[in-house]
Amino acid sequence: MTTLEFSYSLHKMSKSLKPFALKLTRDMDDANDLMQDTIVKAFTNKDKFTDGTNLKAWLYTIMKNTFITNYQRMIRRGTFVDTTDNLHYINSGDSLIENGAYGDFAMEDIQSAIAKLDDVYKTPFMMHFRGFKYHEIADKLCIPIGTVKNRIHIARKILKEELNVYKNKN
Structure with missing residues (x-):
């Protein structure tokens, strides 16, 4: 060729x-x-x-x-x-080890914010969080599916405002 x-x-x-x-x-x-x-x-x-x-x-x-x-x-x-006597090979990448305290504080804040929600918003939100589909939530609560979607949306919006301190955190 x-x-x-x-x-x-x-x-x-x-x-x-x-x-x-x-x-x-x-x-x-x-x-x-x-x-x-x-x-x-x-x-x-x-x-x-x-x-x-x-x-x-x-x-x-x-x-x-x-x-x-x-x-x-x-x-x-x-x-x-590492050139000390131990001669360990260490990955020095961007890995970061955390002790979990930050996550514990965040989880407490999330649970507190969810607890403050009105039951009208909290119940469909938590059902959706646990894996229920919109139509299953609507059937269980005997409300229209549009109402379920709206209440979950409002709950997310309230939680987003309540937890805005974590907006730029990783």
């Missing part, structure tokens, strides 16, 4: 590689980078491609291996070696 034919085949196959790249990376920019890396590697290694074999499978393999290599490189970059 000539360089021109190979280049044309690569260009034709690149459209089918895009969804796979997006599936691997889950990010459009990273998928575009992976696509570019794959095409560059394929072109630089075109002499390793055997004419008459499946080009698409070859490109998918290059893409998968490139993704794995990049992922492993990223993980290694976040790992450092």
